[in-house]
Amino acid sequence: MTHDDVAAWLDRYIEAWKTYDPQAIGALFAEDAEYRYHPGDEPVRGRDAITADWLKDRDEPGTYEADYAPWAVEGRRAVATGTSRYRDGEGNRTYHNVFLLEFDDAGRCSSFTELFVQER
Secondary structure (H helix, E strand, O other): OOHHHHHHHHHHHHHHHHHOOHHHHHHOEEEEEEEEOOOOOOOEEOHHHHHHHHHHOOOOOOOEEEEEEEEEEEOOEEEEEEEEEEEEOOEEEEEEEEEEEEEOOOOOEEEEEEEEEEOO
């Protein structure tokens, strides 16, 4: 994976989040991918389970925006950083994100771990 490959994957990740298109979500992940919302979490395992998990707790359209970029890329592993901003019934919130990513040979994510902290 190159820096540009990871940047393109992150752009597709944001677009899948905005649309909640099951095919777009599934296309991001390897068949046997693992997805963790926090480092200590038991992972959601498998493309279909990840897609279903995304679809069960949707953010309302127009209430959020995100900007992520690769910070480091080495072989199949990458670290991305960025922000997620929400404007919804809970007020305006900004989160600073770090994604730990591993990819398969086809450029699909095989391991995703998110770390985030809310800005005060």
